[in-house]
Amino acid sequence: MHSHNHNHATDSNSDASRRIGWAFFLNVVFTIIEFIGGWLTNSTAIMADAVHDLGDSLSIGSAWVLNKLSDKKADNTFSYGYKRFSLLGALINGMVLTLGSIWILLESIPRLIEPEMPQVEGMLLLSIFGIAVNGFAAYKLSEGNSLNERVLNWHLLEDVLGWVAVLIVSIVLMFKPWPILDPVLSIGFTLFILFNVGRNLKETILLFFQATPDNKQLHEVRSILTSKPEVKELHHFHIWSLDGEHSVMTVHLVLNAEITVAHIKNLKTQLQKELKVFEFVHTTIELEFTDEVCRDDNSHRL
Numbered sequence: 001m002h003s004h005n006h007n008h009a010t011d012s013n014s015d016a017s018r019r020i021g022w023a024f025f026l027n028v029v030f031t032i033i034e035f036i037g038g039w040l041t042n043s044t045a046i047m048a049d050a051v052h053d054l055g056d057s058l059s060i061g062s063a064w065v066l067n068k069l070s071d072k073k074a075d076n077t078f079s080y081g082y083k084r085f086s087l088l089g090a091l092i093n094g095m096v097l098t099l100g101s102i103w104i105l106l107e108s109i110p111r112l113i114e115p116e117m118p119q120v121e122g123m124l125l126l127s128i129f130g131i132a133v134n135g136f137a138a139y140k141l142s143e144g145n146s147l148n149e150r151v152l153n154w155h156l157l158e159d160v161l162g163w164v165a166v167l168i169v170s171i172v173l174m175f176k177p178w179p180i181l182d183p184v185l186s187i188g189f190t191l192f193i194l195f196n197v198g199r200n201l202k203e204t205i206l207l208f209f210q211a212t213p214d215n216k217q218l219h220e221v222r223s224i225l226t227s228k229p230e231v232k233e234l235h236h237f238h239i240w241s242l243d244g245e246h247s248v249m250t251v252h253l254v255l256n257a258e259i260t261v262a263h264i265k266n267l268k269t270q271l272q273k274e275l276k277v278f279e280f281v282h283t284t285i286e287l288e289f290t291d292e293v294c295r296d297d298n299s300h301r302l
């Protein structure tokens with residue numbers, strides 16, 4: 001039994017691609033402006049934001065490429081299609097952000113002890129510019145509702161909030177001599193970045209290692225399979241995910257001794273119906289008779 005359920009809308013894909021391309025271009029340009037601006041204003045908070053935006057640029061860039069790649073059909077070399085390529089993008093992104101965050105912390109922590117006054121007018125101008133650019137990009141993407149676009153939209157809203165914080169700090173610094181606010185803000189940003197990076201990296205690494213994506217789902221599928229009167233036991237039961245959204249299920253079912261072709265057909269029809277809700281993109285079910293030896297090695301009896 002081998003079924004494929006691919007029913008993703010592709011008609012609006014070129015629109016989505018165009019919007020993501022726009023957001024990518026704006027983000028890259030803005031990231032460069034931020035790094036230069038952070039250096040000119042001597043503000044670690046702006047540098048931290050620049051690192052965050054570098055990460056956004058990378059994820060928008062890979063989403064843009066992947067949005068095109070995901071249209072590509074599976075071939076002999078990549079028989080599962082191209083969905084897994086997104087994991088590589090996520091891994092590279094996570095590593096770049098980790099290195100960037102360490103750099104920001106090394107710059108900011110000494111300034112807690114010896115604060116340096118940033119160039120406040122420059123900070124103010126950059127933050128107004130930042131709110132405008134990120135707000136515009138978020139507005140552009142809010143027209144679309146592909147998963148990539150919704151994720152990116154959330155990123156961009158986060159950025160707007162980050163810039164609002166820089167704006168507030170720069171206004172406070174105009175009236176009060178509290179330069180320590182700058183490293184405090186940048187360390188806050190960086191810890192927030194690292195928290196998200198850690199969470200995403202963990203998810204990506206679990207997907208790389210073909211971890212069971214959802215133990216509750218595994219349990220549900222197992223009880224459906226074992227509830228069938230034709231099934232005596234199961235083993236080589238695997239569920240893993242290509243990219244966090246599209247899962248693959250394989251299992252060996254040992255059938256009861258007194259079974260007919262009609263029983264087997266009935267079993268397959270039942271399973272087809274009951275497994276449909278899980279939307280597995282590749283399902284392989286091996287049927288074994290009691291007197292047969294399993295074709296695979298039995299180092300695991302799951």
Ligand SMILES: [Zn+2]
Binds near residue numbers: 236237296
């Ligand atoms: Zn196995």
Ligand SMILES: [Zn+2]
Binds near residue numbers: 283
């Ligand atoms: Zn398949």
Ligand SMILES: [Zn+2]
Binds near residue numbers: 295
């Ligand atoms: Zn087997």
